[in-house]
Amino acid sequence: MNEIQLEEQFQQKVDAEIKIEPKDWMPDKYRQTLIRQISQHAHSEIVGMLPESNWITRAPNLRRKVALLAKVQDEAGHGLYLYSAAETLQIDRQTLVEQLLDGTAKYSNIFNYPTLTWADIGAIGWLVDGAAIMNQVMLQRTSYGPYSRAMVRICKEESFHQRQGYEIMITLCNGTVEQKEMAQDALTRWWWPSLMMFGPSDKDSVHSSQSMKWKIKRESNDFLRQDFITRTVEQTKHLGITIPDPNLKWNEQKQEYDFGEIDWEEFKNVISGNGPCNAERMKARREAHENGKWVREAAMAYAEKRKQKAV
Numbered sequence: 001m002n003e004i005q006l007e008e009q010f011q012q013k014v015d016a017e018i019k020i021e022p023k024d025w026m027p028d029k030y031r032q033t034l035i036r037q038i039s040q041h042a043h044s045e046i047v048g049m050l051p052e053s054n055w056i057t058r059a060p061n062l063r064r065k066v067a068l069l070a071k072v073q074d075e076a077g078h079g080l081y082l083y084s085a086a087e088t089l090q091i092d093r094q095t096l097v098e099q100l101l102d103g104t105a106k107y108s109n110i111f112n113y114p115t116l117t118w119a120d121i122g123a124i125g126w127l128v129d130g131a132a133i134m135n136q137v138m139l140q141r142t143s144y145g146p147y148s149r150a151m152v153r154i155c156k157e158e159s160f161h162q163r164q165g166y167e168i169m170i171t172l173c174n175g176t177v178e179q180k181e182m183a184q185d186a187l188t189r190w191w192w193p194s195l196m197m198f199g200p201s202d203k204d205s206v207h208s209s210q211s212m213k214w215k216i217k218r219e220s221n222d223f224l225r226q227d228f229i230t231r232t233v234e235q236t237k238h239l240g241i242t243i244p245d246p247n248l249k250w251n252e253q254k255q256e257y258d259f260g261e262i263d264w265e266e267f268k269n270v271i272s273g274n275g276p277c278n279a280e281r282m283k284a285r286r287e288a289h290e291n292g293k294w295v296r297e298a299a300m301a302y303a304e305k306r307k308q309k310a311v
């Protein structure tokens with residue numbers, strides 16, 4: 001078969017909801033798109049441990065500390081499943097990690113903001129994990145088998161993360177006046193960056209239309225953002241705090257919330273390396289990589305020795 005016939009057969013498979021597996025033929029652009037998206041996702045999980053780890057030593061009690069530790073460890077696990085899924089696309093982990101460390105690969109905008117108070121840990125679980133789930137539930141049905149299977153497990157854990165965050169918010173909102181103010185301040189700071197997590201609006205999204213044709217993405221950026229807003233507004237009412245958007249209003253005709261303009265200049269700045277914490281996050285990752293060198297070398301030497309013994 002020539003390339004065109006192979007592509008037609010590939011698209012038919014995708015349309016028939018048959019998963020694409022690592023050894024199947026696939027267009028090179030499909031492979032490259034997956035490597036880009038899955039590795040960006042993996043890097044986000046790994047860098048995403050940093051803002052929360054800032055509060056592990058200062059969690060208000062043992063129960064909160066245990067839950068936060070478990071959550072941060074889960075994020076590390078998610079990163080590892082995702083790197084493994086990306087490696088099935090003929091790229092090795094070292095190359096992927098180098099792309100993060102030299103700044104050629106992106107990671108989620110959201111992890112470039114500081115965690116200033118304990119309420120930020122509540123807001124991250126509630127809003128950041130809440131937004132992540134919205135996007136990841138659809139990825140359970142993505143067309144590439146290894147990515148889809150990794151997402152099933154990740155989603156189960158993310159749902160615990162979202163609940164632990166919301167529970168922190170409920171506790172703060174039912175606490176003292178100062179605690180409720182802390183919760184409000186965290187919502188005010190995390191709201192807009194959380195909406196940006198879904199990516200540029202559909203008209204500006206470069207990859208969406210091809211990714212949706214290949215069923216890598218199953219819903220558009222704007223659709224998921226809108227769905228997230230609808231669900232979150234109800235949860236915010238229950239907390240008794242206010243979303244920082246004067247234009248947020250229920251639209252009876254559309255049966256959804258209208259909302260204010262997102263600051264896309266801020267988004268572009270953050271994803272091109274100029275957000276409040278980009279330099280700090282990359283410094284932490286580079287130091288961790290450097291400090292872990294001896295572990296990688298020891299593991300490789302041990303693997304080599306076992307191989308020689310087996311021969």
Ligand code: FAQ
Pocket residue numbers: 036037040041042044045048049075106107108109110124128129132135196197198199200204205206207208211217221271
């Ligand atoms: N941040 O054409 P599109 C988590 C880039 S996991 C930075 O719309 P696409 C768990 C995009 O890469 C959070 N960059 O792109 C957790 C592209 O640039 P490129 C991560 C962004 O791929 C919780 C350009 O803009 N989740 O939070 C962002 O079709 C708590 C044009 O955009 C995933 O990665 C952004 N937000 O759609 C961990 C899910 N948005 O590559 C710790 C998988 C867009 O051409 C604690 N990824 N860009 O240079 C996806 O679903 C998609 O990649 C989207 C973007 C929806 C993120």
